[in-house]
Amino acid sequence: MLANVLRRLVTVVPTLIGVVIVTFLLTRVLPGDPAVYFAGPAATPESIADIRKSLGLDQSLAEQFLHYVIDLAHGNLGNSLATGQPVVSEIVSRLPASAELTLFGLIIAIAIAIPLGILAAVKQGSWVDHTCRVVATAGVSLPVFFTGLLLVYVFYYQLGWAPAPLGRLNVFYTAPPQVTGFYLIDSLIAGDFELFRASFAQLILPGATLAIFSLAPIARMTRASMLAVLASDYVRTARASGLSAYTVIVTYAFRNAMLPVITTLGMVFSFLLGANVLVEKVFAWPGIGSFAVEALIASDFAPVQGFVLTMAVMYVALNLIIDILYGVVDPRVRLEA
Amino acid sequence: MTAAPALSVEGLSVEFRTRSGIVRALDNVGFSVAKGETIALVGESGSGKSVTAYAVLGILDPAGRVTAGRAMLGGLDLLSAKPRELAEVRGREIAMIFQNPRTALNPIRTVGRQIADVLIRHANVPRGEAQAQAVEMLRAVGITDPARRAKAYPFEMSGGMCQRVMIACALAAKPSLLIADEPTTGLDVTTQAVIMDLIGDLAGKLGMATIFITHDLALAGQRAARIVVMHAGHVVENAPTRELFEHPRHPYTAELIAATPDSAASLDELASVPGSLPDLRRTDLPPCRYSERCPRKASDCDRPLPSSTDAAHLVACWNPLPMNGPLRAPESVS
Amino acid sequence: MTDIAATTRPAAGLAALIRHSRYVIGENPVTGLAFGLFVLILIAALLGPWIVPYDPLASDTAAALAPPSAAHLFGTDQLGRDIFSRVVAATRLDFTIAVASVVLVFLMGGLAGVAAGYFGGWTDRIVSRIADTIMAFPLFVLAMGIVAALGNTVQNIVLATAIINFPLYARVARAEANIRREAGFVEAARLSGNGEWRILTFQILPNVFPLMVVQMSLTMGYAILNAAGLSFIGLGVRAPTPEWGIMVAEGAANIFSGEWWIAFFPGAALMIAVFCFNLLGDGMRDIVDPRRRT
Numbered sequence: 001m002l003a004n005v006l007r008r009l010v011t012v013v014p015t016l017i018g019v020v021i022v023t024f025l026l027t028r029v030l031p032g033d034p035a036v037y038f039a040g041p042a043a044t045p046e047s048i049a050d051i052r053k054s055l056g057l058d059q060s061l062a063e064q065f066l067h068y069v070i071d072l073a074h075g076n077l078g079n080s081l082a083t084g085q086p087v088v089s090e091i092v093s094r095l096p097a098s099a100e101l102t103l104f105g106l107i108i109a110i111a112i113a114i115p116l117g118i119l120a121a122v123k124q125g126s127w128v129d130h131t132c133r134v135v136a137t138a139g140v141s142l143p144v145f146f147t148g149l150l151l152v153y154v155f156y157y158q159l160g161w162a163p164a165p166l167g168r169l170n171v172f173y174t175a176p177p178q179v180t181g182f183y184l185i186d187s188l189i190a191g192d193f194e195l196f197r198a199s200f201a202q203l204i205l206p207g208a209t210l211a212i213f214s215l216a217p218i219a220r221m222t223r224a225s226m227l228a229v230l231a232s233d234y235v236r237t238a239r240a241s242g243l244s245a246y247t248v249i250v251t252y253a254f255r256n257a258m259l260p261v262i263t264t265l266g267m268v269f270s271f272l273l274g275a276n277v278l279v280e281k282v283f284a285w286p287g288i289g290s291f292a293v294e295a296l297i298a299s300d301f302a303p304v305q306g307f308v309l310t311m312a313v314m315y316v317a318l319n320l321i322i323d324i325l326y327g328v329v330d331p332r333v334r335l336e337a
Numbered sequence: 338m339t340a341a342p343a344l345s346v347e348g349l350s351v352e353f354r355t356r357s358g359i360v361r362a363l364d365n366v367g368f369s370v371a372k373g374e375t376i377a378l379v380g381e382s383g384s385g386k387s388v389t390a391y392a393v394l395g396i397l398d399p400a401g402r403v404t405a406g407r408a409m410l411g412g413l414d415l416l417s418a419k420p421r422e423l424a425e426v427r428g429r430e431i432a433m434i435f436q437n438p439r440t441a442l443n444p445i446r447t448v449g450r451q452i453a454d455v456l457i458r459h460a461n462v463p464r465g466e467a468q469a470q471a472v473e474m475l476r477a478v479g480i481t482d483p484a485r486r487a488k489a490y491p492f493e494m495s496g497g498m499c500q501r502v503m504i505a506c507a508l509a510a511k512p513s514l515l516i517a518d519e520p521t522t523g524l525d526v527t528t529q530a531v532i533m534d535l536i537g538d539l540a541g542k543l544g545m546a547t548i549f550i551t552h553d554l555a556l557a558g559q560r561a562a563r564i565v566v567m568h569a570g571h572v573v574e575n576a577p578t579r580e581l582f583e584h585p586r587h588p589y590t591a592e593l594i595a596a597t598p599d600s601a602a603s604l605d606e607l608a609s610v611p612g613s614l615p616d617l618r619r620t621d622l623p624p625c626r627y628s629e630r631c632p633r634k635a636s637d638c639d640r641p642l643p644s645s646t647d648a649a650h651l652v653a654c655w656n657p658l659p660m661n662g663p664l665r666a667p668e669s670v671s
Numbered sequence: 672m673t674d675i676a677a678t679t680r681p682a683a684g685l686a687a688l689i690r691h692s693r694y695v696i697g698e699n700p701v702t703g704l705a706f707g708l709f710v711l712i713l714i715a716a717l718l719g720p721w722i723v724p725y726d727p728l729a730s731d732t733a734a735a736l737a738p739p740s741a742a743h744l745f746g747t748d749q750l751g752r753d754i755f756s757r758v759v760a761a762t763r764l765d766f767t768i769a770v771a772s773v774v775l776v777f778l779m780g781g782l783a784g785v786a787a788g789y790f791g792g793w794t795d796r797i798v799s800r801i802a803d804t805i806m807a808f809p810l811f812v813l814a815m816g817i818v819a820a821l822g823n824t825v826q827n828i829v830l831a832t833a834i835i836n837f838p839l840y841a842r843v844a845r846a847e848a849n850i851r852r853e854a855g856f857v858e859a860a861r862l863s864g865n866g867e868w869r870i871l872t873f874q875i876l877p878n879v880f881p882l883m884v885v886q887m888s889l890t891m892g893y894a895i896l897n898a899a900g901l902s903f904i905g906l907g908v909r910a911p912t913p914e915w916g917i918m919v920a921e922g923a924a925n926i927f928s929g930e931w932w933i934a935f936f937p938g939a940a941l942m943i944a945v946f947c948f949n950l951l952g953d954g955m956r957d958i959v960d961p962r963r964r965t
Contacts (some may be wrong), residue, residue: 014800015803015804015807016807017672018800018803018804018807019804019807019808020952021804022804022808022813023816026817026819027821029820036644062548063368089402095397100830124399133881136944137528137949138946138949139940139947140892140945141898141945141946141949142942142945143896143900143919143938143941143942143945144900144902145900145919145920145923146901146934146938146941146942149919149922149923149926149934149938150935150938151925152927153929153931154927156927157926157927157928157929157931164927165927184808220776232440232444233435233440233441234441234442234444236396236435236441237433237435237441237442237443237506238443239396239427240394240396240427240428240432240435241426241427241428241432241454241455241458241506242424242426242427242428242429242455242458242459242509243454243455243458244424244458247454247458251446251454252443252446255446256443256444256445259445261896269807269809270809270810271811272812273811273812274809274810274811274812274814274900275811276903277811277812277904278811278900278903279730279816281903281904282923286712292815293904293905295818296815296904296905296906297905300818301820304815304816304819305816307812308808308812308813308815308816311808311809311812312807312812312813315807315808315809316807326706329445330445331445331490332444332445332490332492
């Protein structure tokens with residue numbers, strides 16, 4: 001088991017190298033003089049020259065790359081022009097906000113999509129099945145920022161059920177003392193249920209937006225996988241052996257059907273991490289997505305580069321976890337070679 | 338007369354709804370199996386032998402429908418039983434094993450647990466003891482080192498071993514009837530013999546009736562006391578084994594026997610059954626579905642099939658081969 | 672799988688294809704609907720600027736923030752511009768972006784993929800490594816990075832979309848080329864003296880095309896969403912150019928004060944266009960490979 005994990009870690013290394021090279025190249029393909037970008041719009045020729053020196057932009061490409069890697073190894077992602085703060089500390093402080101939002105949305109999506117897909121497969125041709133199909137097709141077509149705005153209009157402006165989409169907490173509240181950075185968890189740890197409810201209320205709309213977005217591929221894959229499994233030889237054997245409906249559908253069919261769904265989660269994360277940026281903009285969510293978007297508008301490039309690198313590394317890590325999870329569930333992968 | 342049969346199928350008709358029409362897969366199929374008796378259901382691919390078993394067990398494809406008939410197991414009609422009654426019986430009184438044993442077992446569940454599932458469900462074995470009993474079942478079907486094997490997955494075992502596991506699952510609740518659908522297809526010859534012996538042994542020990550479904554007439558001849566020959570969804574002949582081989586009465590049976598290689602035949606004498614199965618989607622199927630390829634077709638073969646008067650040797654034919662006819666169908670009949 | 676015989680008699684193949692397509696469209700009304708929508712979008716894209724009632728760029732502050740009415744079907748925005756005209760005019764830009772992205776990725780990914788499958792060895796290794804590296808990024812994030820780095824233009828949106836879809840096309844093309852490497856017509860071309868690259872471009876690549884038609888339709892929808900998303904966060908298209916994504920961004924703040932029409936209609940147009948391309952892709956799948964109907 002451990003050998004499996006180690007082996008997978010090793011395959012991740014070339015991927016990470018590729019990621020680092022690409023993020024490095026991103027700055028080097030900037031039209032014109034990169035130093036100008038990093039110095040900012042209000043720079044003088046002297047400060048530009050200084051930046052060029054400190055970033056090593058007057059050196060050869062290979063030396064620049066070495067510089068970059070060494071900086072990365074020290075956790076140095078450059079400084080943000082707008083705040084003057086190191087990019088890495090901004091990202092670290094904003095990461096929990098994005099993580100909480102993404103996980104919240106994903107959990108809702110899974111909680112709806114998987115039962116929906118299973119029911120659609122078990123009761124093929126029923127209204128559940130048709131609903132599932134419609135959801136799957138619509139979910140793929142809806143632009144995520146449009147969904148977010150629609151939800152805001154209906155539930156905040158018209159119905160007044162949801163609070164103003166202005167970030168993680170209403171102005172009147174202060175954040176709970178930081179343990180995990182997740183407001184939902186931290187407020188519970190602090191025993192502050194009022195705060196918990198307030199945080200939850202702010203999470204609902206952006207979370208629902210992300211959930212609607214990721215619902216489609218999960219439901220579709222669950223349904224397709226379940227249909228295939230229900231028609232399999234071993235489910236037929238289980239039925240012939242007279243096992244209970246629960247055993248057949250859950251223990252025999254569902255567990256096998258989940259294997260492709262776990263693999264699909266990798267693709268879902270790719271979309272989710274991208275959609276996160278858009279949702280954060282709509283709901284003024286103070287995560288790393290909005291950090292990057294603000295930096296973009298200000299032509300502040302270091303945060304953007306740091307953002308892309310961080311997201312890529314997170315995505316690689318997530319895929320690794322999914323691979324390992326798959327290996328845990330499927331013994332055929334575990335026990336081979 | 339004799340005691341009540343283990344299973345009695347009467348007038349079974351099954352249809353499948355497909356994109357290209359309705360397939361009349363089975364038409365008025367009937368036969369019975371006595372307690373402890375071993376019979377074989379024999380026919381070409383597409384003759385409906387597996388469909389019969391699936392219909393009896395209630396595991397037909399969703400596109401399939403039983404349109405008529407009864408399948409009496411004890412006093413219960415399986416085809417019209419309520420789901421609750423069926424659940425009591427399926428896997429417990431009547432069990433089935435399939436071909437391709439490796440794909441017929443759950444690939445991500447240990448074989449021990451799969452057997453235990455059946456024990457818990459049907460044999461009233463408490464969870465704690467189920468695993469140990471599963472190991473005993475594995476021993477009973479001849480798997481060596483059963484304690485270790487019980488923790489293995491199907492993909493780690495050979496085809497023969499997987500078939501043994503399936504047999505263990507099927508026999509876990511000591512059913513009174515076992516249906517074995519091509520249990521040895523895909524296995525090598527030595528393993529085939531071993532598996533068939535195993536089934537025979539266990540059937541004898543449990544006093545269990547067995548229905549072998551096979552396209553291999555020779556295999557049926559070796560193992561079954563009685564053979565039911567099917568063609569295109571019809572039962573065409575039903576007789577004790579020796580009687581069937583020595584005095585086949587239905588022309589199709591005769592052709593099948595002629596097409597079966599045995600140690601005495603040379604390649605020259607090997608024939609194939611002429612013609613092919615009729616398209617079962619046709620709405621104009623003749624009453625005798627063999628008539629269009631039958632060398633003995635007579636003018637009155639368009640009538641609905643007769644019900645035979647000889648209960649020991651049933652033939653569904655208006656022009657059967659004579660009682661003391663030759664062992665094999667002669668080259669020229671017409 | 673494409674029938675090799677059919678590709679050597681293109682005229683007969685085409686007639687049969689049209690007949691089969693008509694059958695599939697007729698049989699499934701949804702596909703017919705998608706096809707009709709597609710034609711509508713195409714007309715709007717081609718004729719848009721000429722058939723709109725108002726100049727998409729003309730502002731009229733007196734009529735600003737007017738809800739939908741007879742005069743302004745979709746209402747007006749903060750600068751008094753007619754939203755209906757802008758939405759229709761934007762069709763051209765979004766459609767062009769979609770088509771350009773798809774053509775580019777088919778050429779880039781297709782050629783790289785068939786080269787990798789045909790030559791194998793180092794070509795294969797390099798192409799595969801590039802594809803894997805691209806897939807290591809969350810796709811939208813990579814697009815953001817590319818457009819931010821290369822510059823805020825529509826061309827770069829097209830390039831970024833093509834790059835992030837590159838791995839998919841390269842993979843399929845590579846698999847196909849692997850299979851067809853030894854095919855009869857390739858041998859024939861080789862024997863008649865065609866260079867390897869000619870064979871790749873004119874023999875193998877066209878054979879990959881039917882397989883990719885389904886994917887290309889889906890990619891069109893994705894390209895529009897991608898461009899809209901990038902524009903929404905301020906990358907790519909700049910005001911006052913009418914483009915669906917940027918129009919939604921312009922109307923976003925007004926949602927909170929109840930002026931829903933500014934963001935709604937461009938968003939709805941986005942949704943309909945993407946929906947249409949997805950349905951079209953499903954319909955294409957039925958035409959190209961009826962065995963894989965969903």
